[in-house]
Amino acid sequence: MLKVAIQMDPIEAVDVESDTTFLLALSAQERGHSLWVYDFRTLALEDGRLFCRARPVSLKAAQGDHVVFGEEARLDLGADVDVILMRQDPPFDMAYVTATYLLETVHPHTLVVNDPAEVRSAPEKLLVTRFPGLTPPTLISSDPVALNAFHQKHGDVVLKPLHGAAGSGVVRLKAGDPNLDALVEIHAMGSRDPLVIQKFIPAVSAGDKRIILIDGEPIGAINRIPASGQVRSNLRVGGVAAPVELTPRDREICAAIGPELKRRGLIFVGIDVIGDYLTEINVTSPTGAQQLKRFSGVDAGAVLWDVIEAKRAA
Secondary structure (H helix, E strand, C coil): CCCCECCCHHHHHHHCCCHHHHHHHHHHHCCCCEEEEEEEHEEEEEEEEEEEEEEEECCCCCCCCCCEECCCEEEECCCCCEEEEECCCCCCCEEEEECCCCCCCCCHHHHHHHHCCHHHHHCCHHHHHHEEEECCHHHHEECHHHHHHHHHHHCCCCECCCCCCCCCCEEECCCCCCCCCHHHHHHHHHCCCEEEEEEHHHHHHCEEEEEEEEECEEEECCCCCCCCCCCCCCCCCCCCCECCCCHHHHHHHHHHHHHHHCCCCCHHHHEEEEEEEEEECCCCCCCHHHHHHHCCCCCHHHHHHHHHHHHHCC
């Protein structure tokens, strides 16, 4: 039996029918592993040892009555715990980055999923650029001159914040749209991060595919279909999940990136594919596992814990 600590947003607020972290936790509990949850803000590095304030939990799939907490305790994450699931949602800001530095002090003695150093080194819209030929034409920059030149060259484009998540801040700009400069200025007032500008892929109207890979291997996919007239297909902004099969191109993409994900210790990953193009590699807290299980019967939780248990036994 493993002692599992989950770094996550408040578990009492999750939707038990759609939340991937809840599925992973429930799967661990069904295998007899003990579960603790904690907020990353309680992490404390003292004399080289990493602690947190955590609560043991027992779970059941009943919304509103899905969690029972035990008494809070101070855990030594390097000595008291076998596995840490790093499942807090973005924003991927300096607080998030600092949490990866702290967790790096206990990994791999305590197995952190995903490897915190690699999470820090793999911003989700940047990692894809390491795989030329798989992605649509893309520019990452804060320079309005470069952004405008890209827009003029490619016409119909999508603009999004580099460290955005769940579809936040994604805007489509058609050829000749005069609003790019204003959008760049608005973004600069709140952030010094670059923007991503990418050639628009018309196939998004048929859906944005989320493929789940575990230890570098694809286990299945769901399709996320945008609402009529919308460019964003993320489920949190109105996209609708639907079943879908992996195509030969999907498998080609997974074969190209899977070995590198595995080498990096990125065990639980969700990639986004639109048409024939890889657009993102999500390594922080990928979603879609509940919908995958509902549509296909493939249980990402069971596959993940098979991998984790094998790694802990090695």
